[in-house]
Amino acid sequence: xxxxxxxxxxxxxxxxxxxxxxxxxxxxxxxxxxxxxxxxxxxxxxxxxxxxxxxxxxxxxxxxxxxxxxxxxxxxxxxxxxxxxxxxxxxxxxxxxxxxxxxxxxxxxxxxxxxxxxxxxxxxxxxxxxxxxxxxxxxxxxxxxxxxxxxxxxxxxxxxxxxxxxxxxxxxxxxxxxxxxxxxxxxxxxxxxxxxxxxxxxxxxxxxxxxxxxxxxxxxxxxxxxxxxxxxx
Numbered sequence: 333x334x335x336x337x338x339x340x341x342x343x344x345x346x347x348x349x350x351x352x353x354x355x356x357x358x359x360x361x362x363x364x365x366x367x368x369x370x371x372x373x374x375x376x377x378x379x380x381x382x383x384x385x386x387x388x389x390x391x392x393x394x395x396x397x398x399x400x401x402x403x404x405x406x407x408x409x410x411x412x413x414x415x416x417x418x419x420x421x422x423x424x425x426x427x428x429x430x431x432x433x434x435x436x437x438x439x440x441x442x443x444x445x446x447x448x449x450x451x452x453x454x455x456x457x458x459x460x461x462x463x464x465x466x467x468x469x470x471x472x473x474x475x476x477x478x479x480x481x482x483x484x485x486x487x488x489x490x491x492x493x494x495x496x497x498x499x500x501x502x503x504x505x506x507x508x509x510x511x512x513x514x515x516x517x518x519x520x521x522x523x524x525x526x527x528x529x530x531x532x533x534x535x536x537x538x539x540x541x542x543x544x545x546x547x548x549x550x551x552x553x554x555x556x557x558x559x560x561x562x563x564x565x
Contacts, residue, residue, distance in 0.1 A: 334561045335508070336529070338501065339445070342513030343455040343462065346533050347442070347471065347553070349433040354378060357427040364423055365415050377406050385456070389487055389518055399425075399458065429464030436535075436553035442474040449560065451475045454497060454511070456487045456518060477501065488515075489522030498526075510548075512556060520544045531559055 344350035355374050362369035369377075384402045387393040393401075403417040403424070445451060453475050455462050459482045466472040479497045481487040488494075498504045509528040513519025516532070523530035524545050531548040532540070540546060548559045 334559075336449070336510045336560055338450045338452070338504065338509040339556075339560075340452050340454045340497070340509060340511040340528075341442075341475070342511070342515065342519045342533075343453055343466070343471075344457060345435075345514045346512065346519075347435060347438040347453075348465070348469065349435050351378065352433045353428055353431050353465075354381070356431050357424055360427045361420055361423045365420065367412065367415070373406075373410055376409055377402075380405050380409070386517065389456070389489060391490075395482065395487075425458055425461045426464075429461035430468070432465045432469040434469070438553055439470060439474070441553055441556070442471065445556075445560075446474050450501070452497065452501065453478045454488060454493075454513075454519075454522075455479070456481045459483055488518045489525050491525040494522060494526035494528070510559070512550075512553075516540060516542055516544050520546055531556065 341347055354377075358374050358377050359369045362373070380402050384393065384398045388395050388398055400417050400421050403415075403420050407413050407415050407417065442451060451474065453466065453471070455478075457480065459480045462480055463472075463478070466478065472478060477500065479493075479500070481493055484493055484496045486492045498506070506528055510531055511519055511523040511526075511528055512531040512533055514533045520530045520532055521544050529547045530545060531550060532546045533553065534549055535551045537551065550556060550559065
């Protein structure tokens with residue numbers, strides 16, 4: 333056993349391919365409203381959505397408002413303002429939770445880690461959507477707990493989010509915990525704020541342009557074994 337015994341996993345774009353699910357959900361919902369979503373529309377939405385989530389992370393916008401406003405922004409941008417944003421958001425949340433695509437065979441990885449390490453999911457996603465896809469994917473059965481920012485009242489990367497998680501984990505020791513995620517601003521900064529070790533899941537080999545401490549970096553989730561077996565202090 334290495335230096336860690338608790339793994340905090342991010343969900344979207346770490347364990348699950350969020351971009352693929354996002355593309356499916358957008359196209360599905362546009363068809364449901366009698367429209368067709370082009371590749372350009374999907375790309376535009378993805379960019380708009382990322383921007384709104386960054387604002388949510390920074391506390392610059394109310395999450396409930398942002399979830400609807402992102403679609404108003406999209407519809408204005410593509411000239412489809414006859415679509416009702418609130419109704420679209422409701423359909424989208426359901427569609428997004430209905431599909432899942434594992435990254436790097438993540439289901440089998442977590443299953444192999446089960447019993448050897450305590451595993452928790454930490455996510456900023458919408459509670460209904462996240463819990464639905466975690467149940468359908470079976471990931472909820474492989475972990476020791478699930479922490480959703482919507483339920484805790486504060487998102488990653490805020491220290492308060494993590495402190496609530498830590499209080500709910502029996503016998504939690506900060507030096508024994510590792511957060512694994514794809515987002516620098518949410519997961520890695522969150523780990524910094526919470527003073528726990530960080531592992532950046534970076535399959536594209538992106539640069540870290542910010543002054544964010546990264547203790548480990550992996551391109552494939554299965555490389556986590558090398559991190560977990562690290563005996564150094």
